[in-house]
Structure formats: C-alpha cells, structure tokens
Amino acid sequence: MDNAQEHNLNLKNREELEMSGIEEVITFNEDKIILKSNLGRLDIKGKELNIKKLNLEDEEIQIAGYFNSIEYTDKPVNNNIFKRIFK
16 A cells, blocks of 8 residues: 555544545445445445535545444455446
8 A cells, every 4th residue: 555545534523534545436325325436446335424524536435424334344445337227
C-alpha cells in the first residue's frame, strides 16, 4: 500500500461520516450505500442517509444520516446493472 491513497474514516456521533480513499459510489438510497474504496467494498447501512459531498478526484465523501453499520466485505464490486436486475 506504499503508492496507494490512504483510506480514512471519521464518524461523528453516528450522524456524520467523512471518508477518504473512495473510488466509486456503486449504489445508494436512504437506507444503504455501497462504495468501492481503495481497500475493497464498503457497505454502509442506516436511516435517512444522504451524500452531502462527493469528490472522486480527491477520493473523498461526506455522508449524513443515522448510521447502523459500516462493513468492509470481500464481496465483489458488481457494476453491471443488468446482472443486478435479472438476478
């Protein structure tokens, strides 16, 4: 990980989340956000989740809402919408 961007996570009072090292937003709604970070897939679950700021050039994101879980997973990052629809 010498040449890779760092991946940092800062959660304030389970209501504000700031992260770096975010490469892509895979999917999002008010209850769940799936991100691709430089360390793999990241699943975020909560209520009234809202992406306040997204800067993929700098690999940064800010999310507001009430957070129930933040989970790193080895599940593959699947970007193909047709595969998700016809599963």
